[in-house]
Amino acid sequence: MNAKEIIARRAALEPSDNNLINLGIGLPTMIANFVPADVEIVLQSENGILGVGPKPAPGEGDWHIYDAGGGLVTVKPGAMFFDSAYSFSLIRGGHVDITFLGALQVDEQGNLASWMVPGRRVTGMGGAMDLVVGAKRVVITMEHTQKGTPKLLAACTYPLTAVGVVDRIITELAVIDVTPKGFVVRELAEGVTFKDVCDVTDAPLIPDDQILKMRLAGVDNREDDRC
Amino acid sequence: MDKVVSAAQAVSHIRSGDVLLIGGFLQWGTPETLLKALLERDVHDLTVVSNDTGTGETATICLMQQGMVSRIKSTYIGANSHSGQMLIEDPASVELIPQGTLAERIRAGGAGLGGALVEVGLGTVAAEGKPTLEIDGKTYLIERPLRGNVALIYATVCDKAGNCFMKGSTKNFNVIMPLSADIVLVEAESIVDVGELDSELIHVPGVLVDYVCQREDV
Numbered sequence A: 001m002n003a004k005e006i007i008a009r010r011a012a013l014e015p016s017d018n019n020l021i022n023l024g025i026g027l028p029t030m031i032a033n034f035v036p037a038d039v040e041i042v043l044q045s046e047n048g049i050l051g052v053g054p055k056p057a058p059g060e061g062d063w064h065i066y067d068a069g070g071g072l073v074t075v076k077p078g079a080m081f082f083d084s085a086y087s088f089s090l091i092r093g094g095h096v097d098i099t100f101l102g103a104l105q106v107d108e109q110g111n112l113a114s115w116m117v118p119g120r121r122v123t124g125m126g127g128a129m130d131l132v133v134g135a136k137r138v139v140i141t142m143e144h145t146q147k148g149t150p151k152l153l154a155a156c157t158y159p160l161t162a163v164g165v166v167d168r169i170i171t172e173l174a175v176i177d178v179t180p181k182g183f184v185v186r187e188l189a190e191g192v193t194f195k196d197v198c199d200v201t202d203a204p205l206i207p208d209d210q211i212l213k214m215r216l217a218g219v220d221n222r223e224d225d226r227c
Numbered sequence B: 001m002d003k004v005v006s007a008a009q010a011v012s013h014i015r016s017g018d019v020l021l022i023g024g025f026l027q028w029g030t031p032e033t034l035l036k037a038l039l040e041r042d043v044h045d046l047t048v049v050s051n052d053t054g055t056g057e058t059a060t061i062c063l064m065q066q067g068m069v070s071r072i073k074s075t076y077i078g079a080n081s082h083s084g085q086m087l088i089e090d091p092a093s094v095e096l097i098p099q100g101t102l103a104e105r106i107r108a109g110g111a112g113l114g115g116a117l118v119e120v121g122l123g124t125v126a127a128e129g130k131p132t133l134e135i136d137g138k139t140y141l142i143e144r145p146l147r148g149n150v151a152l153i154y155a156t157v158c159d160k161a162g163n164c165f166m167k168g169s170t171k172n173f174n175v176i177m178p179l180s181a182d183i184v185l186v187e188a189e190s191i192v193d194v195g196e197l198d199s200e201l202i203h204v205p206g207v208l209v210d211y212v213c214q215r216e217d218v
Helices: A003-011 A027-034 A084-092 A128-134 A194-199 B007-011 B032-039 B060-065 B081-089 B099-110
Strands: A020-023 A042-045 A049-052 A075-081 A098-101 A105-107 A137-141 A168-170 A174-179 A182-188 A205-213 B019-022 B046-049 B069-074 B094-096 B116-118 B132-135 B138-143 B148-159 B181-192 B211-214
Touching: A003 A027, A003 A137, A003 A168, A020 A027, A027 A098, A027 A137, A042 A084, A084 A128, A084 B099, A098 A128, A128 B099, A182 A194, A194 A205, B007 B032, B007 B181, B007 B211, B032 B060, B032 B148, B032 B181, B032 B211, B046 B060, B060 B069, B060 B081, B069 B081, B081 B094, B099 B116, B099 B138
Parallel strands: A020 A042, A020 A098, A098 A137, A137 A168, A182 A205, B019 B046, B019 B148, B046 B069, B069 B094, B148 B181, B181 B211
Antiparallel strands: A042 A049, A049 A075, A168 A174, A174 A182, B116 B138, B132 B138
16 A cells, blocks of 8 residues: 555544545545545535545546545535635634645644645635634644655745644555644554654654554454553 | 626626736636627726636636736636646735635625634645734634625526526535625526526525626527
């Protein structure tokens, strides 16, 4: 299983039944594929859909129905369409239960940098700033390092998307929560030690009292889940 | 009142220096026929307000390539290479705005509000130079209302009086912008007689719309 799939399968265990979920572009879109069958989630696309369904078969689909990445989608029964002001009222107003998105850097204060690398072409923040400020819970899904360079830091160095908003980070190595004390490691992936994670993290890590083995959706999780 | 005109007649109301509110989200639901007609006009120094200034396949980029656009206010310009180039060459010409804040500023501009108070952007570059206000112990950015001289809007169905229906996810900024511009131009895939469009399906009332033209196959 590659890193992205590990991350997506772990993230798929985060939503509760009937949660309103927003998935960022890229890796987060994989999460919907792995959400357990007994958990029903409502997916929002910030360009104006509640109830996003799967992509249509190639050559099918209606160009009036597309997601925030510009790709055609289908909608589920009971879906609704609306304009951007309403969409961001849902987002800013605290009605989104979880927003999953990628990051360039996250620091131990929960600060998030996800939209701009100094010296590189700037594309704009889109809806990311609104989502991370407004959602009840912000879960970052990302590979633990950028080709070996740590992305979990004591303090972000890139321009911020928002201050103090991140609740949880899920990487292919670990599940880490942002707490008032700093980063707390809650779960470790199979075969990964606490030291392994510390070695690729540029911030102090606090081991949880009882670190669990990382659970993955759709994979038999061992009964003894102590690490 | 019959508001149906040609696309060329519709865009004849645009003047140099105008602020244009352009509906659409990435490559979909953009007013392509109006924008292409505008390419034939000799106007310049335009400001484009748009979610994303379109993509390499949509017509906003053509306005830019012809040197008609001096300023951009947008949330995401990653799909329009010319917008990215403007940001590099003249950073002051491009204002990047969080998407919900852009929507709310436009809504405020059309709803008689003096602005919007938002937490989004606090502690980031989006807050630079903006005043804040504390209400009930929470700090908010004061975001100013945003209006345009002309709005260019896509509709799926529009009746001859300008009542509009926007299908699926083409509502985006197309539904918000007509409140916030002095002149509203609509291009519609289908133009019908008044009464043919179910009142329950009207997203923009015709009273806000000045001119309607037929969308060409794009």
